[in-house]
Amino acid sequence: MQHRIVVLGAGYTGAVAAGRLAKRLHRDDVSITLVNSEPDFVERVRLHQLVTGQDLRPRPFDEMFARTGVELKLARVTAVDVDRKTVTVTAADGPEREEVGYDTLVYALGSGWDDGGVPGATEHAYDVSGRPGALRLRDRLAALGEGRPVVVVGGGLTGLEAATEIAEARPDLSVALAVLGTLGDWLSHKGQAHLRKVVDRLGITVHEHTVVTRVDADTVTTADGRAIAADVTLWTTGFAVHPVVRATTLEAADRDRIVVDTTMRSVSHHDVYAVGDAAMAIGPGGKPLRMSCASGVPMAWQAADAIAARLTGVEVPKISIRYFQQCISLGRRGGLIQFVTADDRAVERALTGRLAAVYKELICRGAAWGVAHPTTGMPSRRRRITQPRTPIDAAARAAT
Template identity: 80%
Template sequence: MQHRIVVLGAGYTGAIAAGRLAKRLHQEDVTITLVNPEPDFVERVRLHQVAAGQDLKPRPFAEMFAGTGVQLKLAKVTAVDVDRKAVAVAAANGLGREELAYDTLVYALGSGWHDGGVPGTAEHAHEVSSRPGALRLRDRLAALGAGRPVVVVGGGLTGLEAATEIAEARPDLDVALAAHGALGDWLSEKGRTHLRKVMDGLGITVHEHARVDAVGADRVTTADGRTLPAEVTVWTTGFAVHPIARATGLELADGDRIVVDGTMRSVSHPDVYAVGDAAMAMGPGDKPLRMSCASGVPMAWQAADAIAARLAGTEVPRVSIRYFQQCVSLGRKEGLIQFVTADDRAVDKTLTGRTAARYKELICKGAAWGVAHPTVGMPTRRRRVAPPQPRDRARADAATAVTARSA
């Protein structure tokens, strides 16, 4: 009996986990099914470039996983039943629904944009956390005439990258950034100084301590009564985890994120692993890992290696996940690399200018390349799956029977 591994979501974390598992385990011992609604990999960390009018290199999963044994299921996840160990999916083309039974589940559905309940945001604002959203914003910006106002709401990494990318690509627009606090207030003094210099050079108006509490068709309004003209509003204030986790029965934190141990295994359901934005994992200083590619990639490595080790009956490797830097692109010609402590606090050391822009570009290319090459620099010897114990086999047979009856 092959051990059935189902991976939900093919962003950075899900795709890396699936590919790494395929390199760790023998194809005759396992089936690895990767569920995703789109047939190609989306470089989420570059979506601000898409919004600004740039085209990205296509990365079809059929090419990335050719010969690995990973089976791509083009479908949207609609429900997860952790008691029956089954996932309900709807075909990406809308023509059919089915259930996928699993023995091990990797939950990597990630996150999307979050309007924070601010009135008018859902109706009037644009987002850059998904490819459809970035493409809609791209079309809207292309239709704007010179001098029209664009406001990017949110002073975090996504907001900074979106504002600078748009301003550089369209210097004829009146681009502004509304930040809840001071500009770059989490950066070192050197980092803040460089950031302000770049924003000034691109002609971006910065509104600090400007918490937006309403979005209209042609303006945003701040909590202190300021009205900022905005023919286009780009909302980047935070992310919301995919809501399916709420109905799974898994133990959650903050209402949405799956609580996992140091191997990314659910603390309530040992057959489930969660990686990326969907997981609540602790890092250095007993602080939760932040939602980011920098956190998600090593989480995927850890989960895949732990699953392979447990299936093979070998020692489970445990790697401490830590931070080294925050990489910010500030258009195509400028960048900022803020070096940080293990628990993500800024230090004095920074890298700026064109060198930083090239550094960030290498990071982005490396992240995408790593999806197709998930075990580079590590032993790739595949392990054999240990035979299941009688009790485990009985549970698997029962799950298969339930799925067959449901179909």
């Protein structure tokens, strides 16, 4: 019998993990099922471009995984039973439910937007954490007339990229940015200075030291009682992992992220691996890896290689996961590359302007290429499984 590997989610981490497993393991020994609700790969790091009307290149999974042995199941994950080793899914195009059994599970469902419990945010705010939200925002922005106010809440990477992209594409709108501290306060002095220069040039109003406590259809209200006009409110204050984890017995921490060891294996269930935003993994300096593509892709490499090694009876390799830079696009013609320490602290060195935009574009293209060609360029090391698939198999081998 084949060892059943099920990968949940086909974002950057899930797609990379599935492709890498297909390259590492002999297809006679394993079945690899990739569960995802959409038929093609979504470049999440480009969704701020989608909201301004730019078209993103389609990347169908059936082309990406053709002849790899990876089976795509178009479905939404509704439950995971880690004790029975089953996943409940609902067909993407209908109400049909199905249970999918696994021997090894790779949990890569990622994250969505987090409204933080702020009244009115769910009802009135927009998000760019997924393609449906980005398309909804694109339609709303297209309908806005000249001079109408747009408020982006959150001054992290997503908020900065969205605000500058919108302001550059729609200079007729009144774009504002509400941030908790000062603008770009985690950046180096050079990075902060450049960011402020770009924001000023694009005409973005910045509300610093601002906490939004309520969202209505046409305003946001702040903790100090101000009402800021907002025909559109874009919420980018952080991400929340998929809620299915809460109903499992997996050990989780810090906003329901699955606690994993250095090989991305669940500390409570050794047949479950978690990668990307859904995983609580410790990186350099003893700090949790942040939710990002920069963290997720090497996590997927590590998980896939660890699974393959354990199944084939070879030494588990260890992949160094560290940070080098934070890449921020500031519209289509500018950017900011903030170089950082291994544990993600800013150093003074930074690239700015057009050169930074080109650098960021190369990073994005490289990430998408790696997903679209999950097995290209990897040495052919398909090994046969030596580990028994079930306790019954183990007993049978011991008797022979």
